[in-house]
Amino acid sequence: MSHIDFTSQLHDLMQRVGISSFKALSRTAGVSEHQLLRLRRLGVEQMRVDVLFKLAQALQITFNELVTKFSQKKLEKSKDISTNESQQLLQEIAELKKEYERSQQQMQQQRQVLLQEFQQSSLQLLESLLLQFPTAAHKARENSQLSAINIVPLVQKPLDRLLQQWGVEAIAPVGAELPYDPQVHQLLEGTAQVGELVKVRYIGYHQADKLLYRAKVSPIPPKA
Structure with missing residues (x-):
């Protein structure tokens, strides 16, 4: 099977969005120039789903359009694509999209869990400050004779623990x-x-x- 070179198609899409070089596209999409070379020479079949979505976003086209334009299974216009091949290609596109959406959802869930764990650990280190400082500050406002030195440990100790925990x-x-x-x-x-x-x-x-x-x-x- 002869391979189609997709360099000209990629150039056309880049010109539409004002991207002047493959290096610029690499920076805009956040993918390596090696991945762009694979796309130009081999099409989408051997590329990761996340890379394809980044390129589609940078080129301002849909994921389906990118896969269709850069698929080796898409032959010249003079040749007809059979119904079975068309259905197979559409099925592959749908599976790739589902795989990407699943990975994105998993990453979002992991980020949320890590954020919650970080917040909880930080709140535990600051517990005495959170619980006692508002009351101490209120008393200080009510009694101008109350020495501020009594409030300093409420702030200093949990702050020191937090910095120590983070290696600061x-x-x-x-x-x-x-x-x-x-x-x-x-x-x-x-x-x-x-x-x-x-x-x-x-x-x-x-x-x-x-x-x-x-x-x-x-x-x-x-x-x-």
């Missing part, structure tokens, strides 16, 4: 004086040379090797 560590505590490092420090005002002492005004964080927030610092004037 502070760069340095507020008020710390340490050598200036522009990789992890951000000056609030003035200037400082690398290695000169600065004071931490706002805490920064990193998670493993990833910097999340640089610590905001201020220069320390040299002592007379």
Whole structure:
């Protein structure tokens, strides 16, 4: 069986939506250029369903249109396709669509379960803050003489537990004086040379090797 080259058909569809190159189509659809080469040379028969749906979306055509246009079973117009072959092709398209819809539904369900588990674990770590802080804040508003220092542990302890659970560590505590490092420090005002002492005004964080927030610092004037 001779294979049909689908490069020209793909070019036509790309031009309709203003995509100028296969590399651009690869980026737009989120599929590899190798997958595009397979589509051009072999058609849809050997391609994954999720890849076909991404391409259909990028080319702004339906899934059925994509499968029909790039199927090796679709012969030249001068040849007739038998009823059996047509029905078989339509059945394959329907099965591919069902398979894709099932996989999408499973992925959505998995995402929902993971989100719920994440929310529940976070709420457990913040339980004391959620339950006690509103009451403490209410009492503080009623009694202006109530020291705010009594409320700090209600916030600090669950926050520390949450950060520890996620592997998030502070760069340095507020008020710390340490050598200036522009990789992890951000000056609030003035200037400082690398290695000169600065004071931490706002805490920064990193998670493993990833910097999340640089610590905001201020220069320390040299002592007379």
